[in-house]
Amino acid sequence: MDKNLPKAKQLIQERKAFLFDFDGTLVNLDKLNVDSFKILFKNEFDLEFTRDDFMSYVSGRGSKDGIKKYLGAKGIKEFNMEELNNQFSMKKKDLIEKHLEEEVFLIPGIDTFLKYLSVHDKRMLVVTSSHYTYVKKILRNFGLFGYFEKVYDRESVEKGKPNAEIFLQGIKYTGLENDECIAFEDSLFGLKSAKGANLYTVGILNKGWNEDFVYDLADVVIEDYEQLI
Template sequence: MRMVYYKTILEAAKHFEEKKAFLFDMDGLIFDTEQLFMEQLAIVMKEHGYTLTKEFYIQSLGLTGENLKSLMCGAYGEEYPFAELSAESRRRVSIVAETVGLRVKPGIRQLLGWLCEHHKNCAVVSSTHAKYVRKYLEYAGIDSYFKEVIGGDMVERSKPEPDIFLLGCEKTGVTPEEAVVLEDSENGIRSASRAGIATICVPDLKYPGEQVLPLIDVIVTAGEITE
């Protein structure tokens, strides 16, 4: 099937008006947090003598748990203090979320309003720990729009494996054919594709590569997302 392009995330969602459930990634999709987390992780790593590049960070998007640990330790050595640095980075991001707030990405509030009006089931399906997802949604005042929150701590295998989106379907009471995933990362797109779920891609830090583009059903054109 040929990929369809839209200028706004709302237009992209309307393409799937017949779907019953909309499964949202969080970091880089709902909130502009990927850039923030990358900056905080880079600072923490530098304090411990490591250097983080944007190119390498992009490889980690959507990964969690053992998959993320394997990537980091493979690049920086087995002695890399993965748990310590990840926890400290997340702690600093949480401080920003509590004190300054997280920027909800353009078009998200409008989209959630439309989905609510049309009685669609919405869930956040994120690699981030569920407790942080709930906090961030509450801080932004959009938690009431989501029927379920599924975090990376709730599945054994993280993205790009299909487990987390299949759990999202189960929790919202739909089949994969009745759902659509909204994602920004390549690993998230791969995960949704393996789960047999249609995808809307809203690029954030990186436009999808040639191997991922065939897995996308609808894409929001980068740089033209508007409220």
């Protein structure tokens, strides 16, 4: 158990607004994300995209930034970003439609935790690099969309994560101070974004994905949201 957990539980009681990342924080879409990019880069460039590539170039950034970083690392500088991003979006949408029930999972305890926050009149927002369409569809599928009063996605800001803009927008929307809010994140760029907004940040441990940085960047680390209740 994280030694900082007692303080985190106290802050959950005291603070008023809770800003959640989506992918890896509310739900696990890791396999669908990797598979979508794998198909895209294989079909268009005959490149073998791996999970390590996803972690290095994409995770927490958003698809456009991820495509640019990955192809740049491969020495590919001329491509149609809009076309590639549209293809990625279509592939991801297709995989979600086909595999939503088998390959999209709630992070342990999140449904209980959101209900707990709602009962205690806490405010909840989604602050994500994912597209609003996916967020709405998937959260509705799990019966969780109604908990959130606002969704900020990559299109809501000029600078995506790791820039702090998206969290700062969320804080501004609430009308609260940053020391009245808590962020929930799992990715390297997401954690940097939250800390850049000077937010107390709960890190979600995704074993095999983020152990090498989540403990260094988050104020407390959990595997199950019920640890916070």
